[in-house]
Amino acid sequence: MLLASTLTTNLAILVLAGFIGFVVISKVPNTLHTPLMSGTNAIHGIVLLGGLLIVGLSGNGAFNKVILVIAIVFGTINVVGGFLVTDRMLEMFKTKPKAGGDKAGEEKKP
Amino acid sequence: MNATPLATSFLQSSSFLDVLYIIAFALFIQGLRGLSGPTTAVRGNRIAAVGMTIAVIATLLNSGEGNWGLIVLGVALGTAVGVPAARQVKMTAMPQMVALFNGVGGGAVFLISWSEFRLSDGYQGTATYIAIFSLFAAIVGSVSFWGSNIAFGKLQEIIPGRPISLGSAQQIVNLLLLILAVAAAVDIASGSHSEAIFIGMLVCAALLGNAVVFPIGGADMPVVISMLNAFTGLSAAATGIALNNPALIVAGMIVGASGSILTNLMAVAMNRSIPAIVAGGFGGGGAVEGASGAGEHAGTVRSTSAADAAIQLAYANRVMIVPGYGMAVAQAQHAVRELTKELEKRGVEVGFAIHPVAGRMPGHMNVLLAEADVPYDQLEEMEEANQEFGRTDVSLVIGANDVTNPAAKNTPSSPIYGMPILEVSNSHSVIVIKRSMNPGFAGIENELYYEPETTMLFGDAKSAVNEITAELAQL
Numbered sequence: 178m179l180l181a182s183t184l185t186t187n188l189a190i191l192v193l194a195g196f197i198g199f200v201v202i203s204k205v206p207n208t209l210h211t212p213l214m215s216g217t218n219a220i221h222g223i224v225l226l227g228g229l230l231i232v233g234l235s236g237n238g239a240f241n242k243v244i245l246v247i248a249i250v251f252g253t254i255n256v257v258g259g260f261l262v263t264d265r266m267l268e269m270f271k272t273k274p275k276a277g278g279d280k281a282g283e284e285k286k287p
Numbered sequence: 288m289n290a291t292p293l294a295t296s297f298l299q300s301s302s303f304l305d306v307l308y309i310i311a312f313a314l315f316i317q318g319l320r321g322l323s324g325p326t327t328a329v330r331g332n333r334i335a336a337v338g339m340t341i342a343v344i345a346t347l348l349n350s351g352e353g354n355w356g357l358i359v360l361g362v363a364l365g366t367a368v369g370v371p372a373a374r375q376v377k378m379t380a381m382p383q384m385v386a387l388f389n390g391v392g393g394g395a396v397f398l399i400s401w402s403e404f405r406l407s408d409g410y411q412g413t414a415t416y417i418a419i420f421s422l423f424a425a426i427v428g429s430v431s432f433w434g435s436n437i438a439f440g441k442l443q444e445i446i447p448g449r450p451i452s453l454g455s456a457q458q459i460v461n462l463l464l465l466i467l468a469v470a471a472a473v474d475i476a477s478g479s480h481s482e483a484i485f486i487g488m489l490v491c492a493a494l495l496g497n498a499v500v501f502p503i504g505g506a507d508m509p510v511v512i513s514m515l516n517a518f519t520g521l522s523a524a525a526t527g528i529a530l531n532n533p534a535l536i537v538a539g540m541i542v543g544a545s546g547s548i549l550t551n552l553m554a555v556a557m558n559r560s561i562p563a564i565v566a567g568g569f570g571g572g573g574a575v576e577g578a579s580g581a582g583e584h585a586g587t588v589r590s591t592s593a594a595d596a597a598i599q600l601a602y603a604n605r606v607m608i609v610p611g612y613g614m615a616v617a618q619a620q621h622a623v624r625e626l627t628k629e630l631e632k633r634g635v636e637v638g639f640a641i642h643p644v645a646g647r648m649p650g651h652m653n654v655l656l657a658e659a660d661v662p663y664d665q666l667e668e669m670e671e672a673n674q675e676f677g678r679t680d681v682s683l684v685i686g687a688n689d690v691t692n693p694a695a696k697n698t699p700s701s702p703i704y705g706m707p708i709l710e711v712s713n714s715h716s717v718i719v720i721k722r723s724m725n726p727g728f729a730g731i732e733n734e735l736y737y738e739p740e741t742t743m744l745f746g747d748a749k750s751a752v753n754e755i756t757a758e759l760a761q762l
Contacts (some may be wrong), residue, residue, distance in 0.1 A: 184416050187536060189527045192538040194524070197316055198544025205323045207668055208657075210549060210650030213322050214516055215385050216332050217545045218657055220315055221392050221477050221520045223538040227530055227702040228361065236406060242354075244362045244402045248452045250499075251395035253365020254372075259388050260336040261373035266381070267329040268466065268658040 212266045219259025225252025305533065307345035312537035319541065321755035325663070329677040342534045379615045382512060382648040383442035387503025389516050390435030396428030397489060403529065409480025421529040422472040425485075426492045427522035433496030438508065441500075442647055452502030462503040466497040499565055500538045506612075506689055508566050508647040510553040517546025522753045549649055555671075556643035558695075588724065591750065596683075596718050597758035602682035605636045607672065609709055610652050611645045613686015613721065617748035623685060624659035626756045633759075639665050640672035640682075640709050642690035672709055679714035684735075686720065686748045694719050703731060717741040720751045 205213050228248040231237070237245065315338045321331020347358070369388075375382045400421045404410060410418035440446035453460055470487035475481075503511050520542025527535025554561045591599075600606055608627070614620060627637045639661065645652045653666060667675065676682065684691055687709075692700040695708045711717050717740055724736070724743075735741055744751050 179362060184414075184528075187531065187533075190530065190536050191524060191540050192534055194312075194540035195544045198319075199539075199548060201316060201319050201323070201541070202545035202548050207323075207641070208653040208663070208666065209325060209328060210552075210643075211381060211385075211648055211654045212332070212650070213545065214513060214549060214649060215381070215388070216322050216335060217319070217493070217520065217542040218385055218389050218392070218516055219332075220319075220335055220339070221516075221523045221542040222388075222395075223342060223535055224392060224395045224399060224523045224526055226342060226535055226586075227526050228372060228395060230348045230349065230530060230532070231357060231399060231402050231406065232357050232361075232687060233349070234406065237354075237402070238405070240688070241405050242357055243401050244398045244405075246357050246364075248395040248398035248402070249358065249361025250365040250368070251391035251398070253362050254369040255388050255392040255395065256339055256369075256386075257366050258369030258373040260332065260339070261370060262376060262384060262388070263332045264329065265373065266334075266654055266657075267332055269378075270325050270652070271329050272535060272556035286647050 179211055209270070212263050212270070215259060215266065216263045219256055219263060222252050222255030222257075224261055225249060228252050300669050301694060304345050304349050307341055307348075308534035310495075311338040311345065311534045314341065315538050315541060317547070322747025329659065342538075345534075365661050366566065377618070378620075379618050379657055380443075381654060381740055382508060382646070382651060383439045385648060386439040386512055386515070389512070389519055390432050390439060392519045393428045393431030393435060393515070393522065396519065396526055397425045397432060397492075399526055400425035400428065400529070401485065401489065404475075404485050405482065409475065409482065409485070411480060415476060418476045419472075420525040422488070422528065424522040424525035425489060426468050426472060427518050427525070429489050429492035430496040430499070431515050431518040431522060433493045434500040434511070434518075435496075436502040437497055438503075438511055438515065441503075442508065446501075448504065450502045450504040452702050453498075457498070457502055461495060461498050464491050464498060466493045468532060503564065506644070507557075507564050509644050509651070510550055510557070510561065512648050513546050513549040513553055513567075514561070517543050517550055520544075520546050536745075553649055554642055556707065557633075557703075558707060559624045570664060587737055589742050591718065591744050593744065594758045595752035596744050597755045597762060599635055599681055599716065599718065600630060600635065600683070600755065601762050603635055605638070605675075606611060606630060607638050607640050607667075607675060607679045607682045607714065608712070609640045609642075609682055609684045609691060609711055610656070611642075611685065612647060612651075613688075613748050615646055615651065615686070616748075617657055617686065619685065619747075619749035619752050620655040620659040620661075622749050622752040622756070624656075624661055624754050626759070627661065627665075629756050629759045637665060638672070638675060640666050640667055640669070640675075641713075642669055642687070642709050645687055645690050646728050665753035668705060669709060673713075676710050676713035682711040682714040682717045684711060684717060684719040684721075685752065688721075688733055689731065691733065691735050693738075694731065694734050697734070701731060712738055712740065713737065715740065718744055720744045720746065720748050722747060 232245040318331045318335030321327040337479030367534035405423050468488050471484050520539050524536050528744045641652050691711050695703045695706040
C-alpha cells in the first residue's frame with residue numbers, strides 16, 4: 178500500500194522510467210543495436226505478469242481462461258525466447274579476441 | 288508452500304511484493320546499462336533475466352490459490368515453443384525472430400486487456416483512468432501484434448517484401464481505422480459495457496496494424512521493427528498502470544523509450560521522417576516514377592569474373608567490404624570471413640563498412656559478422672568508413688544496394704535523395720556482387736553500377752565469394 182496506490186504515483190513512475198530509459202539506452206553503440214532490441218524485446222514480455230495476476234482472480238469464465246492461457250503462452254514465448262536468443266547473440270560478440278587473429282573464437286566452436 | 292498463516296500473509300503482503308518488484312526493475316535497469324558495451328552485454332542480459340524471474344516469482348506468490356494448472360499449462364507451452372525457436376534460429380533470420388517475439392508480446396497485452404474488460408463486465412466498478420489505460424493497451428497491443436506478424440511474414444518471404452498499398456487512399460484508410468478504434472474506446476470508457484464494441488475496437492486496431500505494415504518495403508524494416516518494439520513496450524506500461532503493477536510500468540516504459548530512440552536513429556540514418564515511413568513505402572507512386580526514369584540510364588555495365596576479381600583484390604593494399612542484406616540472404620558471412628583471412632595472409636588490409644540501416648534490423652550486419660568471428664576493430668561505422676574510401680583500392684560490395692547509391696547525393700529527384708550513404712565510389716575501384724541487375728527493395732536503379740570504376744560480379748553472394756577465395760588460393 179506504500180507504493181503505487183494511486184494514479185499520480187503510477188504516472189510519476191511512468192515518467193521517471195521513461196527518462197531513465199532514454200539516458201541508459203542513448204549510449205549503446207551501433208554494433209549492439211540488434212542484441213539491444215532483442216533484449217528489450219524480452220523485457221516487455223513482462224506483460225506475462227498481467228496474465229498471471231488475472232488468471233488467479235476468481236470469476237473467470239471458461240472463455241476468459243482460454244484467453245488468459247493464450248496470453249500466458251504468448252508472454253512466456255516472449256520472455257524465454259527473447260532472453261535466450263539475446264544471450265546466444267551476445268555470446269558471439271564475446272568470443273571476439275582483442276588482437277592476434279581469431280584462434281580463441283575457433284577453439285570455442287564445437 | 289507449507290507455511291504458517293503469518294508467514295503466508297507476510298509473503299503475500301503488498302509491501303513485500305512491491306519490494307520484490309522494485310528489485311526486479313532495478314535489475315532491468317542495471318541489465319540494460321550492461322547492454323551498452325560489448326564486454327558487459329552478456330552479463331547485462333542475464334541480470335535482466337534474473338530480474339524477470341524475480342518479478343514472475345513475486346507475482347506467483349500473490350496469485351493466491353486456484354488456477355495453478357492453467358499457469359503451468361501456459362508457461363509450459365510457451366517454453367516449449369520459445370526455447371527451440373530461440374536455440375535453432377539462424378542469425379540471418381534474426382529480424383523475423385525478433386518481430387515474432389515482439390508480436391506475441393503485443394498479443395499478450397491485448398488479450399489481457401480483453402480479459403480485464405470481460406472480468407469486470409465492461410469496466411464496471413473500476414476507475415475511469417484504469418479503463419482508459421487498459422483500452423490504450425488493447426489498441427496498441429493489437430496494432431503491434433498484427434503489425435509484427437506482417438513484418439515477420441515479409442521477412443520470412445511468406446508475404447512479398449515489396450510495398451503493398453492502396454495507393455493514395457492508404458493514409459485515409461489508416462486514419463479512418465484509427466478514428467474508429469479511438470471512438471470505440473471513448474464509448475467504452477464513457478460507460479458503454481458492450482463487448483461487441485470492444486471487439487470492434489480490437490478488429491479496427493488489427494486492421495490498422497496490417498494497413499500500416501503492408502505498404503512498408505523491406506528496406507524500411509529496421510525502422511518498423513524498432514517502432515513496433517516501442518509500441519509493445521508502451522502498451523505493457525499502460526497495462527501496468529491498469530493493473531497497478533510498478534514492475535510492468537517501469538519495464539514497459541524503458542522498452543518504450545529505448546525503442547523510440549532506436550526508431551529515431553534508424554529514421555535519421557535514412558534521412559526520412561518516421562511519419563513518412565509509416566505513411567507508406569518509399570513514397571508509393573513516387574518510387575515507381577523514379578525507377579522508370581532511371582531505367583533509361585545511358586551508361587554501360589561491365590561484368591567481371593571471379594578470377595579477375597581475385598587478382599584485383601590480391602594486389603590491393605586496402606580492401607573495404609560493404610555488406611548488405613544480400614549477404615544475409617545468401618548466408619555468406621562465413622564465406623566472407625574466409626575471404627578476408629585469405630586476403631590478410633597476403634598482407635592486404637581489410638575493413639568492413641557498416642551502414643546503420645544495412646540489412647533488415649538495426650545492427651543486423653554486426654550480428655552476422657560477429658557470428659563469423661570477424662574482429663571488432665575491422666568494423667567501421669559510416670562516418671569513419673567514408674573517410675577511408677579515399678585511400679581504399681578496392682571496395683567489395685556484397686549484396687548492399689540502396690545504402691551505396693550515389694543518387695542519394697547527386698539526384699534531387701530520387702526518392703532516397705538526402706539519405707547518408709557509404710561513398711564507395713570514392714575508392715579506386717568497386718566490385719559489386721549481386722544476383723542480377725534488379726533494383727533493390729526501394730525499386731531504385733543504382734547509378735553506382737554504371738560508373739567507370741565499377742565492375743559487376745553476378746551471382747549468389749556465397750558462391751561468388753567462395754569462388755573468389757578459391758581463385759585467390761591458386762594465385
